[in-house]
Structure formats: C-alpha cells, structure tokens
Amino acid sequence: MSKKSLENLFAPASIAIVGASNKKGKVGTVITDNILKLGYRGQVYLVNPSYKLLKLKKCYSSLSLIEKDVDVAIIAVPAKFVVGVIRESARKIKNFVVISAGFSEIGQEGEKLEKELQELSNTHGLNILGPNCLGFIVPGLKLNASFAGGMPEVGNIAFISQSGALAVALMDKAKQENLSFSNIVSVGNKMQLAESELLEYFANDNQTKVIGMYLEGIKDGQKFIETARRVSRIKPVVILKAGKTEKAQLAISSHTGALAGSDEIMDIAFEKSGIIRADDLEEFFDLLMFISFVDAPKNNKVSVITNAGGAGVLTTDAFKDKEVVLADFSKKIKEEIKKSLPPESSVENPIDLLGDAAADRYKAALDVLRDKNIGTHICVLTPQQQTPVEKITETIIENKKNSANVLMTIFIGGDRIRKSLADLKENFIPNFGNPDSAVRVLDKYYKWNVFKKNKQKSEKPGINIVRKKEVSSIIAGAFEEKRSALYFSEAAIVMKKYGITPVESLELLPGKNISETGQYPVVLKVDSDKVLHKSDKQALVLNIKNFSELEVAVQRLQKDFPMERLIIQPMNGKFAELILGIKRDEIFGPVIVYGLGGIYTEVFKMVNFMIPPMSKERIKTEILQSKISFLFQGVRSQKSADIDEFVNIVHGLMDFALENEDVREFDINPLFINTDGQKSVAVDIKIIL
C-alpha cells in the first residue's frame, strides 16, 4: 500500500455520501451535516433513492449516476446493501469508507458479508476503511467524514483508533489539553486498512509528527513488526494496546472480533519495532501531548529546578530505574548558579530555589544551564504564599524561545496555577501535575530517540532452500511411519544442519541386545513419540556406572516399553541447564523461548522471548540483557559460558523456526552449556509434527 493510493482517500477532492439523509438521529444525517457544514471545500454528492433534493442539493438515486469523478464514497446504509452499492461503482470509485455495522463483529452471517466485501475489494483494487467504523476527520481540510461531532484543531497528531467511542472521548479531551490533529481515523473491523497500512501512510504524511494508535488486536503480526520498525525510524509511534488480561480478551472478542495475543510477547514485538507503548490511557494522552509539543531530548541528562524541596525529592524519586538521569553539575556550573541565588539555596540537582523564589531565580538557573549539554530542563513549582506564579510562567515561556532543549514543567496545585497551565499549553510547554508521569513520559520519548538513531543490522533470515528440502524429507519419513515426533537420531541430524550440536547417542532398536559401550556413566532413555515426558513415565535411567548396571536397565525398559527404541547417552558434566524452544504465537508466528532449565524454568518463570528474524548482534544484546545474562558474565568466582556459541545456537534455531512451519512444537530440554571449552550439547530434542 503506497502513500499515493491512500492520499485520495484522506485528501479527497470529491466525496459521495451514500445514505445521506435529513432525518434526525440517523447516522447518514450526521455525516452529511458534518461534511457540508464544517468547511470542507471539495465537491460533495449526496446519494439516496428516497430523495430528489436534500439539504438544497441534488440527491442521486445511485452512485453510478454521478457524472463526475468521485474520490471517496462514504457508505452509511444497512449492511446487507453495502456490497451491492460498492459493486455497482467499483470501476469508477476506488476509495470507500464503510460506516455500516453488521459485519464480522456480529458473528457468522456478518463474516460472510465481510468476506464478500473483501473479495470485491481485491478484484477491483479498492481501498476500504471499515466496515463498522466511525469514519475519519482531517482538520487541515476541515473535513469531518465521520459521525462524531465537531472539528478538532489542526495539528500534528495522527490518531488511529479501533474504538470509535475512545476517539470521540479523546477529541473531547483534546480541546482542553490543547491537542491538535493531522488526522483521526476510526478503523472499525480493519478488514483491509489495518495498522500496517495506516502506519505506512502517516509515516510519509508531512503534517504528522506523531502517530497514536488505540489497538485491541493486531491483524498480521509479522507485517506489523516489519512496518512499524521501519516507520519508527521516521517518526514516533505511540500505541495503547488493550487486552492485557484474559478477561479483557473475552471482552474484545465479543466486541470487535479481534484476536488478542499474549501480552508479554506483545511487549517484545513493540520493543523490537521501536514502538512507544503507553501503559494506560492517561499515559497515552500524556505521550501524545508531550511528543506533539516538543522534540526528543538530545541526551539523557536532565536538570530539575524547584521552589519546593518536597516536590524536588518526589521528582528525583521518579528517576528510579530510568534511562534519563539527573545531570551531575560541574563545580563551575554550581558556582555560576550560586551567584544569583540566596546562600541557603541548594545548587545540587535538583536546584532548590527556596519557597520565596520569584521569577528571577528561575531565570538565573535556566540561563546558566541553557548551553551546558543538558537535554531537558524541568521547572517544578508549588504555589506558595509569596510565589508569583504567572511571572514565573512568563519567564519559563520566554526561556523556551531561546533554547534548543526540552523544557517541561511540573506545576502542582489548583486554582492558583490554573491560568498558568493554560499559558504553558498555549506555548507548547508540557506540564504534568505528577512528577512520576513527567519523568516516565520523558524517558519513553528519549528511548525512542535512541532506537531511531541506532543503526541496526539487517535482520533478514538465512533461509536455505536445500536444507529446507532435506528437513522436509526427514519429516515426511516420520509422517509415513505415522509418527508424530522425530526420533532423537533424526532430530540430531536436523539440528546439526542449523549448527546445533546434539549429545552423542547410541540407538538400541526394540528387542536388540546391548553391547559394551566403554564409557560411563551413561543415561538410558526411551525414544518414542508416545513417551514425551520421560521422567513422569519412568522411561529413563540416570547415572548408570558400568556395563552390568546398563544390562539391568536395558532389560527393565525393554520389558516396560517392548515396542520402543532406546538410546544411550553419556552423562555430561555441565555448567548450567537451559531450555530452548519455539512457541507459535497466533499473532506474531514463531517466537523463540529460552531460559534456565530444570525446576527453575517453572519456579522462577524466568523464560525470555525473542521474535525472529534477528541479527546475531541483536540476539547477543538481548541475551546479555535477559534474565540468564549471569551465565555469560561470571558471578563471583564462577567462570562464564560462551556467549557467542549460544548466540549461534539461537540464531540457528530462528532459521529452523522460519524454515519449518510444519513443526508444531519444538524444544531442546535440556541444553547443557559449559565453561570449560567443551561444546554445548542438546541432550533432549523434541520435534513434534
């Protein structure tokens, strides 16, 4: 979907409204009024067979009777008529907004209708927004092609919402917060125009500085990551993703039919894509306001200037576990600031101007700090008896004009700061009543900017056609034998192809006799798709120390599992046991899962996720930030395991996951890793078809 094709949709020279009306309370009436009365200067055609004349304009009985070009048709007729209306005009009109509800969100019957609509769209190369949506609004064109009321201010926020009601609520709130928009789009069922297509369009829209999305589901996870990653290098994308809990996932499916994925994997996907995730609705508003108002800070250093010690302490607290930090002031800076402040004031960061501070002290501190390579200045104020709130506000606004740094405020109070809050907003200085919110939002914006600036290696997967074929034939062999899992020996061959070393292993077919292996201790296991949880079924014998013990063990397992093959493996020394697997996420496809093995996997819930493809460099960075990083760093006197070897194993596994979509379940458990220069080995490999 290129920008070109959506430009006609969102910046149309002409619009037709199918279902235009003048009956009070009808959706068609609201849309007609919104388009005709709010200042849109393009051509408007009304379509409704019940009228000849409507709102003093000619009313067409069908779309096909309009003689001129129509860029967009807005459809607000009952669902059962929608496909017919579009089919009739699909040769001439390429952009449709389907307001009508009654599609996939209502169940089977609606799903059928939506499928027809999709096929029609594919056949004729249409752009269809919706169905079951509110429409869209472009304040710059004074175009309200929706059934929400009013016209927001023209600005730089593109807001895309999967909930019409939230879009309306945001517009209402926006007025009071001085938020302004390049576009507001309600996506409804996202049949065709979903998050990826819209991200792509707004990435190239010059009016848009920040893209904000409220999402309940994501349509095509892999495409979404790929697109969002690219777009996030151009401009910030802020997403409020609902559906964190299972209960919420039920509520969603009854309401838009979206498929919500595991929230932890969602986090990983967002992080990979450089998306700024809002934790809640309030933070979503805060982030949009903040990014709309100011550019990202040029570094992570922050100065805090306050007239209240307590508020300064709370602001300092807010930096806990953040990447933005309180700047350390040099002796010179402190001396310079000290000159203009009373002796009892503190020139450490936060700078405490004292309770009787007037505007001059704020000015003095800001002036000294202006060119000191500090990316952000936060002015904190509480309205004390003698505080000239508005004078101080003027000073801060004045300072902003001469500064390339981020300037933000934390004014805490009520009536006494009301006027100043309005003045700050008008001058695009973000204010927060809560220190924690201020620093959290700044931190997220800063991290996005780091993502944007970091050059990242390509993450193209290393798909290998020959290898893929070879593996397919091994899998086909198992299928022929009606097995649902590979034998260890087969899995071992497969793993080697991806650079993963299986443990040495000796096979013993059913009924065969064992001969001396020479090397002890060993482990004896049943190797079968019917015995996947070996220890639960007593299908393995550990720590066999000599041949006679081995003979006893073989006899016992051959008696208990007469039809199965057995394998003999050495008991390896090890430094640590890991677990490595592939989970198929319903939204994002294959996800690599890794963590500590043994009881610790379940006890500490210490598994980590990665979404392939990823460069080796990136895999390494993530592992070193993961919960098992300690294995590769050496704790106290412990040696550390080889990180590069483990990166190669994970990278191989990613290729395997992407090449072999038939594999339903996969894990290596345990993978033994060592610190003594020996190779890591996959001791048990489960490949389930």
Added chain:
Amino acid sequence: MSKKSLENLFAPASIAIVGASNKKGKVGTVITDNILKLGYRGQVYLVNPSYKLLKLKKCYSSLSLIEKDVDVAIIAVPAKFVVGVIRESARKIKNFVVISAGFSEIGQEGEKLEKELQELSNTHGLNILGPNCLGFIVPGLKLNASFAGGMPEVGNIAFISQSGALAVALMDKAKQENLSFSNIVSVGNKMQLAESELLEYFANDNQTKVIGMYLEGIKDGQKFIETARRVSRIKPVVILKAGKTEKAQLAISSHTGALAGSDEIMDIAFEKSGIIRADDLEEFFDLLMFISFVDAPKNNKVSVITNAGGAGVLTTDAFKDKEVVLADFSKKIKEEIKKSLPPESSVENPIDLLGDAAADRYKAALDVLRDKNIGTHICVLTPQQQTPVEKITETIIENKKNSANVLMTIFIGGDRIRKSLADLKENFIPNFGNPDSAVRVLDKYYKWNVFKKNKQKSEKPGINIVRKKEVSSIIAGAFEEKRSALYFSEAAIVMKKYGITPVESLELLPGKNISETGQYPVVLKVDSDKVLHKSDKQALVLNIKNFSELEVAVQRLQKDFPMERLIIQPMNGKFAELILGIKRDEIFGPVIVYGLGGIYTEVFKMVNFMIPPMSKERIKTEILQSKISFLFQGVRSQKSADIDEFVNIVHGLMDFALENEDVREFDINPLFINTDGQKSVAVDIKIIL
C-alpha cells in the same frame, strides 16, 4: 502521648502569637492575619516587644505577661530567641508551635539549638510542633495557625506533611477536587511530634476518617510500626513516602536532615503495619479523595457498566494482578439485565450498554445489580454524539442514595463531561479519567479493609532473660580474646538455644594432628574471624573422600593458616541451600533476610525481608507468599521441604535478633534443608560482634 495532651494543641481555646507583626511580607504578620481574620473564635494574644498596640489589640512584650491561660503559643521569632521565649513561659504554657527555621536542618549549630529545645521540652513536659514548620490548620474551628493562606473546607481528611510547600499545593488542589479536611499539620523537623504521635492523635479524632501523610523520613521505625499497625485497624493511613532513590536520599538530607531507609524494607514495614502506600503524588491525591468520599467495598467483586466497548476493555485490563476482580454474573442476573437492554448489548461483565445508551440503560443495570452481593459498581462513560451525559450523571447520583455499595465512575472526555464531573464530586462519587488509576485505588482500599478485619495474633517477641545472659557471656568470652567473631562451636551452642540445629562438626586446634573420623565425604574449613570469606581465600576443601585425602588437606590448610583452628564437617545431602541473616536497618532495627543460597542469592536477587517480632502464623503466611515458597510446595514430581521446621528456625532467629543487639552481623549460609525427614542444618554460621 495520649489524645488528651494534643487536644489542647489542635483545639485550643486560646492562642498567643510570639512575633506577631504588621510588617508586610513577614511570617509573623501572615500568621497573625490568618488567626485573626479567618473566623477563629478563641482568645488571641499578640506578643511582640516592639508594639503596645497591634491590629487594634493590646500587644504584650512577653508571653509571661499574659494574665490568662494560653493553650498554644505560636513562635515566629529568629531561631536564637526561641529557647529563651519558651523557657520563660514553660511552667504555664504546655503547647508550642515553632515556625522558626534555623535548627537541625542547617547543620551543627542548629542541631545544638534543637537539642536545647528538646531538653527544655522534656524538663517541662511540653508538646512542641516543629521547629521549621508551617504550622497547622483546623477548618472545623476556622483556625489557620500557619503561614499558608486560605481556609480549606471542613471535612474528614487529616493531612500531615513533612513538606510545607506540598501541604500548600495540596490545599490549592483540594478546592478544585472537593477535598476537605479535619486538620492539616506541617511537622517540620519532627523534633518531638513526629508521625507516631500524630497517628495516635488522629486515630482517636472523630472528625478524621482518613490520615494522609507525606513523609521523607521516619523517626523511630519500631515505634512507628507498632503505632501504625494499631491505628490502621481503626482507620486507613495513606502515606506518600519520598526517598526511593539514592539521589533522592541526598536531596532529602540537604533539605530536612531526615534519614531515608532502604525502600524495599520501607515497603515491608508499611505492609506489616497495614499502611496504604501511595506510589506517587497523583495516587496519593486519588487515595485521599477516594477514601474521603466512600467507605471500603464490602467484598472484592466489581461490576463494570459502560457505554463504550473500548473503555470497557481498558477497565478490564486494569484488573490484572489485583485482588479486586470482575464479578462473574449468574445466568439469572444476566437474564434480568438483558430484559432492559437492546439485543446487541453485552451482559457479560463489563456490561456494554452500547454507544447510544441513555440514562435508562444505566439505571436498569444498576437496579438489577444493587442487591447482588457485589461490593463495587463502576460506571464508565464516554461522551458520544447521542450520549445524554448529565442525565446519566443524575441517574448515577440517584442510585447512590439507595445503595450501600461503592459507586464510582470513569468518565473520559473534556468539555462535554465538565459539568458532570463537578456534580459527581459534589455528591461524593469518585471519578477517575484513567481506568487503571480507578482500579488501583479501589484495590488498595479493599486490601486495607481486609487487613483491618483480619484478627491477628500478638507478635510479642519471646525474650528470654536467662538465655540472653548465657549468650552474652559467650560473646564476652570472644571479646576477651579480642575476637570479632564467634568460633563455629560457640555459634553452634548459641544457635541451639534458639532451636536452630548446626551441622555436626569436629574441631582441630592449631598444630594438632588429625585422627580418623570414620565418616566420608567431609569438608575441611578454617574457622577464624580473620577468614570470613572462605572460598575466596581457599580456606576450605570440599568433598574429601577418605582419610588420606583428609590428611593432605589438613597439612595444606595448617601450612597456609598456621594460627587458625580447623573444623571438619560431613558433606550433607540436601534438597536446597538457603541463606538466612540479620540486617540492621537504620530506621527499623533488625530485619530478617532470607532466600535461596549459592549463586542464586546474587543472580536472582531473590531475598525476602521480614521485620520482627512476628507470630509463627504470620511468618508462615509470608514465607508461603515469598519467592522461595516453591520449596515448600513441591514442584512437579519434587518433594517439598518442611515449612513448619523453617518457620521455627526463622522465629528462633527473630528472638535471637531482638535479644542480642550487640551482634553487628549475622548469617547462616548455607542452611541445608531436606525433603527426606532429616533436620535442616546450619552449615556455616557467622556471628560478628
């Protein structure tokens, strides 16, 4: 400190103002005006040797010249005069508010003055608020005995602040949020009246429903826990505790000289005391408002009623990891609600009334749910085109009158909901613009109510004088030999007294020969206060399998550590290794630390804290909720360790910690615990003096 003694301070019949003035900008002038002009009906005496007549009243040259009784004297003269002023009248006047700054917060010289003040207070049995404080305000008496302006509304919040500026900011904000107060107290340096004394007073104050505190430090941790625990069973105590980060701790010490403790231990102390901790300033305001407005929910079930699917999903998300839960509606309830709603609406929880909902649908749902044993109802609203916001608000307000449940709202919007927000506030219906804040605050209030209702066993420590003497004499013996640590054999005797079993151990004095022990494998260690980190110094030999290996090991260690005694211990089998220790917290005194031993202690940072004394019952509950609970529950096929045995060990350790305040550092590392019926044993015991 009984209620009686502070009643004269906070509800005085007469007040003297020392430093009363009419010079503009002076603190004494502001206080005089506040007391004279805002409606206080008690007797007021002005004291200032510079005036005969002031504000048309007689002005005394000293406190001692006032003929009548004076309940409180407010002191606003320079620090150096304060002690003199109080001394002169201390026989007659018992309550003082020292506004003056220049005491411990400015360093050594001020500390000296504050000490004099404290001594004076002790001698004469005075109550002194401050020094370095803003004063206090009692709206019910129209008494503003502070230099903050204005008079807040009369209400049920007692607000105690260690920051004067934050108190002022809260008062300003309070007006717009309809918050009202029983008392506002600025505590300044908390020389004498600190958090515990004020908690005690407000616990018994009938006007006060909720006590809110902004604290930067806590004066006497053990007294605080004891008091707060008791008060929290009477009414909720909400605390915003600043100083989470090290940087913040610096900022505090430069500003009020308070000692901030480790934030994690603060959390434990608050939890133990039933205190509701606010995470940030916004939540602090939210909690005060919420508790001021409504009583705690009678159970954890919540219903959500919404006119916007998206807002319903966000509200559902907010319940993640909370103790309050979305109620499961019975079939009967669903059918009843369904009757009054259109067929497309959802009667699962959240109940989706659909975007065109008018007041009747809200009413229908609320009516059905009223007597259904659901503690809380949340009405969610976004102002859609056809939403009659004010009508719906009226319905909600009407419903509150007939309901004993918590009724709260989440209205999301701007201009269109403004009037309704004011109406809700006026009717004490708490509204939140952010679903997550709403549920978080509800959850905290609910948990407090559970704490309040739970009968808890006494947590008196089992101090044993005889045992204490015996241990003291062992410690004295070590001191005489100029050792800073006990030998293992001594530590073992001490531990047995507290019910903790040390591992069997054989001592070998310096230069002595070893004779056959009979039992292998064993461990050989150096036992010395000079070798505390044995593995770092190669002062132990593990896994000694026979006598000849033992002889070699003894030779080596005797050569390397010729002056030290050695000990021989069996290599025990074990299920898990724990670490158990005592940390002396600067605020709360001895804190028990326990967690997984070995490399896991540091890797997973999985230590837990408990503050003694605690009942065995409570210790058990906490361990079963801790990060090592899995050891006592059995994971998969693993057996579990004996929880009661471990509880006894921890309880013994608590007695030890409380009885032996001389012990500077203590830990058992490792403590081996077993699943096979064998006793847990303390393998290494470090008692440092």
